Amino acid sequence: MPHVELLPNSSSAAAPGWTYVVDTGYDPSKVAINPKDRKRAAPRGGPRGENELSARQQTAIARRIAQLERDNDPKQGIAIPGKPSVPKTQNARRIIQYQRQIKHWLDDEEAQMAQQQQAPSSRATAASRAVAQTPRRPSIMPSGPPTPAEATPAQADHAEPEELLLSITSSMPPPLDQTQLQALLSAPPLSYAASHVAPPPAGGPPQRQFCDNCGYWGKIKCLKCGARVCGLECKEAHEATRCLKWA
Amino acid sequence: MPPKGSKKASTHVPPQTLVLDNGAYTLKAGLIPSASANPTYNDCRVLPNCIARSTRDRCSYISSELDGCKDFGELAFRRPVEKGFIVNWEAEKTIWEHEFVEARAGLRCDPRETNLLLTEKPNCPRELQKNCDEIVFEQFEFAAYYRCVGATLNAYHSSDTSSVSSLPQECLLIIDTSYSDTTIIPLYHGRLIQPAVRRLAVGGKLLTNYLKELSSLRHYNMMEETYLLNEIKEAVSFVAPSTAQFSKDLERTWKGRLGNKRELDSSIVVDYVLPDYERSIHGHARPHDPVKSRMRRGLQPLQGPREDLLPQGNERFAVPELLFNPTDIGIQAVGLPGSIIESLNVLPEALKVGMLANVVVVGGNALIEGFMERLEAELRALVPAEYLLNISRADDPVKHTWLGAARFASQPELLKGVLVSKAEYDEKGSAWLAKRFVEGDR
Ligand SMILES: [Zn+2]
Numbered sequence: 001m002p003h004v005e006l007l008p009n010s011s012s013a014a015a016p017g018w019t020y021v022v023d024t025g026y027d028p029s030k031v032a033i034n035p036k037d038r039k040r041a042a043p044r045g046g047p048r049g050e051n052e053l054s055a056r057q058q059t060a061i062a063r064r065i066a067q068l069e070r071d072n073d074p075k076q077g078i079a080i081p082g083k084p085s086v087p088k089t090q091n092a093r094r095i096i097q098y099q100r101q102i103k104h105w106l107d108d109e110e111a112q113m114a115q116q117q118q119a120p121s122s123r124a125t126a127a128s129r130a131v132a133q134t135p136r137r138p139s140i141m142p143s144g145p146p147t148p149a150e151a152t153p154a155q156a157d158h159a160e161p162e163e164l165l166l167s168i169t170s171s172m173p174p175p176l177d178q179t180q181l182q183a184l185l186s187a188p189p190l191s192y193a194a195s196h197v198a199p200p201p202a203g204g205p206p207q208r209q210f211c212d213n214c215g216y217w218g219k220i221k222c223l224k225c226g227a228r229v230c231g232l233e234c235k236e237a238h239e240a241t242r243c244l245k246w247a
Numbered sequence: 248m249p250p251k252g253s254k255k256a257s258t259h260v261p262p263q264t265l266v267l268d269n270g271a272y273t274l275k276a277g278l279i280p281s282a283s284a285n286p287t288y289n290d291c292r293v294l295p296n297c298i299a300r301s302t303r304d305r306c307s308y309i310s311s312e313l314d315g316c317k318d319f320g321e322l323a324f325r326r327p328v329e330k331g332f333i334v335n336w337e338a339e340k341t342i343w344e345h346e347f348v349e350a351r352a353g354l355r356c357d358p359r360e361t362n363l364l365l366t367e368k369p370n371c372p373r374e375l376q377k378n379c380d381e382i383v384f385e386q387f388e389f390a391a392y393y394r395c396v397g398a399t400l401n402a403y404h405s406s407d408t409s410s411v412s413s414l415p416q417e418c419l420l421i422i423d424t425s426y427s428d429t430t431i432i433p434l435y436h437g438r439l440i441q442p443a444v445r446r447l448a449v450g451g452k453l454l455t456n457y458l459k460e461l462s463s464l465r466h467y468n469m470m471e472e473t474y475l476l477n478e479i480k481e482a483v484s485f486v487a488p489s490t491a492q493f494s495k496d497l498e499r500t501w502k503g504r505l506g507n508k509r510e511l512d513s514s515i516v517v518d519y520v521l522p523d524y525e526r527s528i529h530g531h532a533r534p535h536d537p538v539k540s541r542m543r544r545g546l547q548p549l550q551g552p553r554e555d556l557l558p559q560g561n562e563r564f565a566v567p568e569l570l571f572n573p574t575d576i577g578i579q580a581v582g583l584p585g586s587i588i589e590s591l592n593v594l595p596e597a598l599k600v601g602m603l604a605n606v607v608v609v610g611g612n613a614l615i616e617g618f619m620e621r622l623e624a625e626l627r628a629l630v631p632a633e634y635l636l637n638i639s640r641a642d643d644p645v646k647h648t649w650l651g652a653a654r655f656a657s658q659p660e661l662l663k664g665v666l667v668s669k670a671e672y673d674e675k676g677s678a679w680l681a682k683r684f685v686e687g688d689r
Pocket residue numbers: 211212213214215216229230231234
């Protein structure tokens with residue numbers, strides 16, 4: 001896949017505020033974008049010189065994604081048409097009156113889990129805690145077995161050779177281990193945050209870069225905001241529209 | 248009604264069940280008589296789960312009232328479900344009452360004589376589950392109720408999905424790619440394997456919002472035109488068959504450089520003719536015509552019908568590509584095939600094999616042209632060659648989870664095993680109820 005074509009004189013700045021970028025496989029999975037994923041993403045971090053996103057760029061990307069993920073526009077405030085029916089109990093009244101958004105409920109859930117981790121309930125079994133309450137390990141594909149601390153019980157029993165994408169070695173898998181099966185079936189749900197898939201593996205293909213204006217490959221980097229564009233025409237459009245919009 | 252706490256309270260089951268798949272974008276709903284013959288997709292109504300308001304005609308529309316809307320311009324939406332979970336009960340209650348309780352409701356029922364089978368997304372925060380349970384019994388006063396992750400009921404389709412089965416399928420991997428997100432849900436005999444549930448935060452909502460953003464940047468301000476951009480997304484988007492083809496299509500839709508302009512490939516680029524909400528309510532796509540496209544820039548004839556065109560080039564395939572390459576816009580997640588592998592890697596090998604042999608895709612994004620082909624090809628490449636991969640799209644991916652739930656509800660012996668009556672709830676409370684639904688007796 002041609003991520004980026006190298007342009008002649010790629011290391012020198014072509015115009016004030018602009019530079020041609022040699023893309024050496026910069027991988028933004030090495031930086032935390034989503035604050036919720038910070039724990040998991042952080043260990044992948046590490047200085048990558050000038051290819052690393054600035055904190056400002058990270059904020060800009062996170063803001064844009066939050067905007068794209070939004071369910072409701074709080075500014076719109078659409079009222080309930082007609083005459084609403086009366087709440088029948090105190091509980092119902094309280095629940096119907098909540099004006100909270102999903103992020104508030106999810107923040108509550110995370111806070112609660114953090115508390116439980118500090119003072120583990122004596123009733124919870126070690127296995128269910130390990131599955132439900134520790135932040136999940138990063139993806140184990142395509143290489144590298146999980147470290148012992150990261151492994152869930154399910155995986156610990158099946159630390160297979162690391163090279164395979166799926167750790168299946170023969171077409172005749174061993175019969176189901178009933179104890180393991182029961183542990184999986186009785187494990188409590190993950191929290192919403194913990195259910196998210198891991199960032200791409202560190203050794204995977206680099207992130208593709210697109211022109212911020214027209215969507216073609218982004219070969220040139222804007223020095224002001226870090227966005228990519230495909231050429232001069234889009235550079236001008238970018239500066240007139242989105243440059244620093246999310247900063 | 249028998250006295251509180253009596254044994255009879257749990258054995259009286261009303262003869263009909265409101266089966267409700269309560270999605271963020273639409274409700275899928277139908278009334279199912281118990282012991283009914285095999286329910287079908289036709290028994291399901293799809294209702295917008297929103298209250299909409301037009302700043303143009305100052306009308307408000309509750310759910311199915313949108314059927315009568317003639318002008319979707321600048322229509323604003325209030326959605327009770329956020330990230331897949333019911334958050335705003337003021338709005339959801341209004342919609343439920345409008346569709347299920349009020350005199351003119353399309354699926355009118357008396358909740359006190361009706362069971363409610365309600366589906367939810369996996370990993371719902373407990374406080375939100377509790378709110379839901381309390382509203383169901385204390386505000387709506389349903390006679391009996393069961394709440395579960397919708398995907399689990401897909402196990403009650405027989406394996407050819409044409410009929411009812413009272414025994415769940417042994418291994419079933421549900422991929423639910425819908426409005427809020429895409430979830431991967433492994434089921435063993437209809438039971439959720441919770442530690443292996445995975446969520447990719449890319450769904451139809453994100454794709455529509457992304458298309459809205461791109462179209463506004465490149466053409467006109469479309470930020471208030473959510474309805475229209477969703478319509479355009481459904482009409483024109485496709486998933487490229489491979490990353491190599493994606494690159495080729497990107498070349499074919501590039502305008503070129505100053506002084507070296509390229510002709511846009513009209514086998515990919517289309518012009519979407521926008522509705523004017525006077526003569527037309529909906530728009531349509533046609534192959535790109537550079538002449539007409541130039542005319543839209545202020546050179547329209549003074550006489551005769553005007554046309555507003557929105558060209559769609561790389562947007563057509565770059566938008567749904569986010570399901571396979573979320574990092575294209577900086578979302579730090581593996582794509583859908585990698586997400587499936589991540590889920591399977593939690594399972595013992597025998598279960599992995601079983602799951603791969605029975606993968607079923609549900610949810611509206613499965614309808615995007617090319618989606619299934621790309622998913623199968625990329626998943627196949629990640630799975631060892633000697634393993635059977637059987638992946639299929641449900642006949643109606645939008646209604647399929649509802650149908651699984653309806654088939655479950657049509658079997659009194661299954662339903663009785665899971666329902667909780669209002670009397671039991673009144674006696675034991677919502678904490679007990681939540682625990683009962685988690686542990687179940689299935
Ligand atoms: Zn460009």
